[in-house]
Amino acid sequence: MVVNEIVEAFILSGFAYIKPGCMHRFSEHKELIDYITLGPKLYNVLVKASEIGEKVASGKIGAPSAGIGRLLSDAIKAIGGRLTKNRVFYDAIVSLTITAIAASHASTVHKREISESRIEKSLRLFLASSTGKDSSALVHITRTIGPTKYVSLFNKADYTRTRVEMEDISLYEIFYTLSPISISLKALVEFTPIVNTIKNIKKYYEKLRDVNNALVSAYISELLDLEKPPLWAKKDLEYILSEGAMVSKTSAKKLFEIDRRMRKEKIEYNELLPILTTASAISLILKYIA
Numbered sequence: 001m002v003v004n005e006i007v008e009a010f011i012l013s014g015f016a017y018i019k020p021g022c023m024h025r026f027s028e029h030k031e032l033i034d035y036i037t038l039g040p041k042l043y044n045v046l047v048k049a050s051e052i053g054e055k056v057a058s059g060k061i062g063a064p065s066a067g068i069g070r071l072l073s074d075a076i077k078a079i080g081g082r083l084t085k086n087r088v089f090y091d092a093i094v095s096l097t098i099t100a101i102a103a104s105h106a107s108t109v110h111k112r113e114i115s116e117s118r119i120e121k122s123l124r125l126f127l128a129s130s131t132g133k134d135s136s137a138l139v140h141i142t143r144t145i146g147p148t149k150y151v152s153l154f155n156k157a158d159y160t161r162t163r164v165e166m167e168d169i170s171l172y173e174i175f176y177t178l179s180p181i182s183i184s185l186k187a188l189v190e191f192t193p194i195v196n197t198i199k200n201i202k203k204y205y206e207k208l209r210d211v212n213n214a215l216v217s218a219y220i221s222e223l224l225d226l227e228k229p230p231l232w233a234k235k236d237l238e239y240i241l242s243e244g245a246m247v248s249k250t251s252a253k254k255l256f257e258i259d260r261r262m263r264k265e266k267i268e269y270n271e272l273l274p275i276l277t278t279a280s281a282i283s284l285i286l287k288y289i290a
Contacts, residue, residue: 002053002103002285003046006096007039009281013273016215018255020223020233021262021269028263034083035273038092045075046100053104053122063125069134069171072097073141081145090147091184092274094175098188099278101126103285116198116282120191127175127189132168136161139174150178183226184274197222197279202288208244211289215280216255217241222272230267233258 014036015025023029039046049071055061075097076084083089102123107114109122139159143151157177159169172189179186187193200221205214220237223229229237236254243251262268283289 002050002100002107003043005284006046006100006281007043009096009277009284010039010092011036012211012284013215013277013280016212016219016276018252018259019216019219019269020237020255020259021229021267022219022273023270024259027259029270031083031086031089035089035092038079038089038096041079042075042093042097045071045078045097048074049097049100050104053101053106054108056126057105057108063129064131066101066126067134068098068101068126068130069137071101072134072171073137076141076145084145085147087147087149087182088184088270088273090142090150091182091271092277095184095188095274095278096281098123098126099281103282107285114286116195116286119282119285120195123188123191124172127172128170130171132165132170135159135169135171135174136164138171139164149181153177153181183271184278187226187275188278193222193226193275194279194282196225197275198283198286198288201279201283204244205283205289213244214289215276217244218279219272219276222275223269226272226275227269230262230265233262 014023014032017025023032023035052066052068052071056063056066072094075093076090079089079093084093102119105122105125106118110118139154140161143154154177159174159177175185175189179189197218200218201214204217205211208214220241224234224237236258240251240254
């Protein structure tokens with residue numbers, strides 16, 4: 001269940017239109033196809049992630065020996081350097097692989113009483129109990145085929161493989177180190193932005209009964225909460241939210257105009273997409289949307 005929902009979340013969140021400043025069905029972003037096919041490309045890794053979550057939940061293995069650093073390394077290798085040098089793709093791979101582990105763990109422990117707070121608790125368990133070897137594996141693959149800016153932060157923090165293993169630095173600390181320039185990994189560590197996006201997806205879906213509108217509305221809420229959109233766009237975005245995104249021709253037209261102007265001015269918010277994908281996956285798992 002968890003794996004299929006995550007694969008679907010990549011497609012739904014990537015294709016949802018119109019997300020101003022972000023790749024969507026009608027945008028000219030060439031990487032959109034690469035993004036929505038991340039789920040199928042990661043399928044085998046996501047299955048392993050789900051199995052790890054279940055094994056830890058059933059007591060077959062302990063969380064510290066789950067090997068999630070190696071799994072993240074495998075996930076990044078599976079996609080390859082052309083895309084993983086892009087922070088949006090790197091963040092999405094990491095976030096959704098960890099979400100697969102956490103959601104599987106939570107659903108095995110709590111059965112039908114699973115919730116976003118219980119998924120968050122499971123996620124924190126795995127991040128906090130990860131070992132220096134987990135972090136070392138991720139640092140190594142990031143240095144090899146990861147975003148250059150992340151490598152610079154590792155250099156600044158003096159995160160060599162030896163030091164990371166000797167000092168038993170957790171993945172939580174690794175993501176915290178990257179959080180100043182990664183809004184998605186910061187959201188993963190803090191989790192509140194993801195919970196807020198889930199709540200918005202649920203709220204707008206219940207109001208509008210349309211997945212596309214719910215995801216676009218949740219994205220606009222994300223944009224207003226986590227970024228500082230231009231003043232010329234802010235009022236219109238707030239109006240569109242009150243209307244319900246793509247519900248009326250007026251709001252759809254305004255979205256199109258804002259998106260077109262942002263592209264013209266080279267304003268981009270693709271870095272918000274992994275948060276929307278993570279929230280979409282959890283919303284599907286919890287059956288908030290269908």
